[in-house]
Amino acid sequence: MKRLVAAERALRAAAPHGLLDVLRAVLIDQYGAEDAELFLADYGLTVLRPVSARRHAPESVSLYSSPAGRAFGSQSPYREALRDGRAALHLPVSVRGERLGVLTAAFPESDLAQQHQSELVEIADVLGREVLVAERDTDVYLQARRRDRLTLAAEMQWQLLPGRSCSRPEYDLGAQLEPAYDIFGDNFDWSAGADHLMLYVTNGMGEGIEASLLTNLAINALRNARRAGISIADQAALADQAVYAHYRGRCYLSVLMFDFDLATGRASVVDAGSPQLLRLRDGVVERVDFEAQLPLGMFEETDYVAQEFQAVPGDRLVFVSDGVHAVASPKGEAYGVAALARAIQSTRLLPAADVPRAILRELSGYRGEHLPDDDALVLCLDWHGRPAGR
Numbered sequence: 549m550k551r552l553v554a555a556e557r558a559l560r561a562a563a564p565h566g567l568l569d570v571l572r573a574v575l576i577d578q579y580g581a582e583d584a585e586l587f588l589a590d591y592g593l594t595v596l597r598p599v600s601a602r603r604h605a606p607e608s609v610s611l612y613s614s615p616a617g618r619a620f621g622s623q624s625p626y627r628e629a630l631r632d633g634r635a636a637l638h639l640p641v642s643v644r645g646e647r648l649g650v651l652t653a654a655f656p657e658s659d660l661a662q663q664h665q666s667e668l669v670e671i672a673d674v675l676g677r678e679v680l681v682a683e684r685d686t687d688v689y690l691q692a693r694r695r696d697r698l699t700l701a702a703e704m705q706w707q708l709l710p711g712r713s714c715s716r717p718e719y720d721l722g723a724q725l726e727p728a729y730d731i732f733g734d735n736f737d738w739s740a741g742a743d744h745l746m747l748y749v750t751n752g753m754g755e756g757i758e759a760s761l762l763t764n765l766a767i768n769a770l771r772n773a774r775r776a777g778i779s780i781a782d783q784a785a786l787a788d789q790a791v792y793a794h795y796r797g798r799c800y801l802s803v804l805m806f807d808f809d810l811a812t813g814r815a816s817v818v819d820a821g822s823p824q825l826l827r828l829r830d831g832v833v834e835r836v837d838f839e840a841q842l843p844l845g846m847f848e849e850t851d852y853v854a855q856e857f858q859a860v861p862g863d864r865l866v867f868v869s870d871g872v873h874a875v876a877s878p879k880g881e882a883y884g885v886a887a888l889a890r891a892i893q894s895t896r897l898l899p900a901a902d903v904p905r906a907i908l909r910e911l912s913g914y915r916g917e918h919l920p921d922d923d924a925l926v927l928c929l930d931w932h933g934r935p936a937g938r
Contacts, residue, residue, distance in 0.1 A: 551578040552667045556674050564682035568599050571651075571675060579664050581653045582634070586641065586675070587616055588649035590695040591706060592728035593905045596620065596650055599692045608695070616650040621902065623647070625669055627661055630654070635661040639672040641679070645715025647901060648676050695729075701760040702731040708767055710738055713901040718810045718934050719745065722901035723927035726908045733759030733801075734869045734923035737767055739774060743810050746774060749823040749867045749927055751802040758799070766791050766801045766844055780807040784818045784844065784852040791845025800845040804838075804867060806857070811934050813859040818852050820844055823925075824873055826885070826892060828864040833889035861933035866892050866903070871924035872911060883914055903928040 555574045562570035568586045575581040585606055587596035595608040596616050611617045619626040619638035628636040635658035639651045651672045655661040683689050698706065705725070713722040723736045733752025738745065748770060752763040769790035773783040784805060791801060802821020809815065819838035827836050836857070842850050859865065868888065875883045888907075895906045904926035911924055 552670060554578060555671050559671075559674055559678045562678070564685040565688045567675065567678055567682060571671070575653050575668075575671075579653075579655075579668070580660055581655055584651065584653045586649060586651055586679075588689060588692045589620065589647065590693050590728075591698070591702075592695065592726070593712075593724060595695055597692050597695065599689065616652055620647060620650050623899075625665055627658070627665070629658060633657055637661045637665060637668060639668055641672050641676040643673075643676040643680055645713050645720065645901070646676075646680075646711040647713055648679060651675060697729070699730045699756070701756045702729055704757075704760040704764060705731040705733075705735060708735060708737075708764060710736075714738065714740065716740060716745075716810075718932055719808075720900040720930040720932070721747075721928070722899070722904055723925070724904035724908060726912070726924045731760070732756070732871075732923045733763050734871060734925040735763045735767055736867075736925060736927050737770070739771075745806075745808040745810060746780070747806040747808070747867075747927075747929070749804045749869065749925065751822045751869045751871075751923075751925070753799055753801065762791070762795070762799050762801055765794060766803070770803075770805075779854065780805050780816050780818055781852045781854040784820055784841075785850065788820075788842075788844040788846075788850050788852070789848075792848050795845055797846060797848075800843040802843045802870075807854075808859065813861075813931060813933055815857040815859065816854040817857045818854055820852065822870040824868055824870075824885075826866045826868070826888060828866070828892050828896060829860070829862065831896075833892050835885050859931040859933075861931060863931040864892070864896070864900070864903075865929040865931065866907075867925075867927040867929070869923060869925040871922035872907070872926060875911060875914070875922070875924065883911065887914065900928045900930040 558570050558574050572584040575584045586599040590597055597608045598606050609616050615626055615628040616638045619640050623640045626638045634656055636654045641648045641651050679689050732755045735750045737748045752759045766787055769787035770783055773786040804823035805818040807816045817838055820841045821843040825836045838855050891907045891910050895903045907926045
């Protein structure tokens with residue numbers, strides 16, 4: 549236990565850019581490790597990239613077909629047998645359901661890795677929290693996530709996102725954007741409180757910097773209104789005014805907004821545009837339609853009216869932008885709700901954090917080899933309901 553406390557103190561005292569070096573020294577000195585490396589998931593969720601800048605740093609490893617990828621996917625420690633009785637322990641690095649990457653520590657003996665596993669799991673949790681705090685002061689961890697260079701528009705969009713996954717007793721949440729390194733204007737946002745989850749899926753118009761600027765204006769207007777404590781319909785109205793005041797109707801933004809009551813599963817909904825919702829309930833996938841209202845910023849002083857929706861424990865809710873349901877095959881056939889429903893059925897056993905990437909991979913195969921001309925956004929929400937006694 550003293551070693552664990554020492555490791556936590558060392559991480560909290562480390563310089564933001566030096567977390568891995570400090571942790572590596574602690575693991576070698578206190579736990580008998582031979583080496584340690586932190587791998588972070590890239591923006592496209594295809595590989596785990598090493599943070600280390602050492603001359604002989606390891607290469608990126610697959611998120612799907614590597615021991616580290618297995619730990620990332622299962623969110624459980626995975627012990628890998630190496631040569632000569634040595635072992636590598638791969639530990640998921642996550643914070644409140646947000647999957648950041650994997651800490652890999654190599655040990656001279658397999659028994660040594662097993663002996664220290666429980667303490668190292670806790671150290672990996674502390675490391676995840678310290679990485680999120682350190683990102684405010686250094687680019688080291690953001691740079692490690694890049695398999696390719698981001699466009700400026702993509703840089704702006706990724707900095708706007710709250711994360712890619714989140715877990716609470718009432719729900720599990722996962723989301724992903726494609727193409728990851730060249731984004732057009734789609735976005736998602738959420739905010740979790742003691743009694744409410746507010747969720748937004750947006751589909752901006754245009755491309756490049758102009759699309760990103762529009763999305764940034766709309767999302768920050770929604771956040772500003774939300775943080776003022778007003779209703780979801782009034783949030784939409786204030787964001788609508790902000791977008792219209794700047795663009796005078798030349799540009800506008802579609803949004804699907806939810807305000808969930810965590811105790812009951814009831815939600816207030818504003819449907820202002822093209823994002824769609826499909827629900828998997830009792831093995832059946834169906835599209836959930838709401839009364840369509842005008843996109844944000846299309847006309848001056850639009851009034852918005854909230855509608856009601858009820859989630860029940862066991863529901864899987866999948867939100868998609870038009871870059872998913874409207875994408876065309878090489879023959880010009882739209883993907884559509886039927887194909888999307890099949891994709892949701894085929895991924896029903898996956899955790900919510902893995903569903904968006906799995907659906908987007910299938911969508912990429914449907915689209916064929918030609919480059920996408922729009923964003924594709926998938927957000928998956930598994931509703932559990934509030935546990936008894938909370």
